[in-house]
Amino acid sequence: MGQIGSALLACWNPPAGSTGALVTLRFSFRRDGSIFGVPRPTGVVYHGQPKARAAFVEAAEDAVRACAPLDLSPALAAGIAGQVFTMTFEGARSREKDRPDAQ
Template sequence: MKRTAGMLLISGALAIGATCPSAAAQLNTMDEVGTAIQACWTPPVDAGNSIVTLSFSFKRDGTLLGPPRPTAAKVAGDDKARKSFIDAAMTAVKNCTPLSLSPQLAQGIAGNVFTLQFVSPKIGQ
């Protein structure tokens, strides 16, 4: 039986054009992992007030163990807007990996399922 997976829930809005830090210094905590992935995300311009939660797992080398999966989404707009928003979040996770994990974090991360929440900035903020 697999051990209980850790959960990471981070929400926030990022400035458009943030730099992807996947080649940056080693990450020591899951908070740092969440921040690194969020920095790779650029929400669609017309995202409105939207949110998506993705689930994914890492290997010890910082690569993904399979593709990220959307587990919850509330997206403003039609089906096309929904797909665009979810795709942008999934692309951020894929493009930001592999991550450079510290040996301590790599030891405990392998195979655990994590969630990360992507929240679009509200219009006018």
């Protein structure tokens, strides 16, 4: 299951200005690794304009769709098909600590 999360995060590109934001999505896979239905947000933490919040949620949904279909082993495909998968996507991380002049 950790490999699924890693694969999905490889497609995640959080929008600029989303530091501290979180969105939890709920979705399912078919046996062939494609998404079953539509990813749905179950929780969102975003401090900012409603349009920016919507763009943040949409970016996470797009990441799930962009990564599908996943290449699943036969055993994993049989076990995951139709099961609800929940994953949290984090916003852009602050680069403040990476600046040479940051204390």
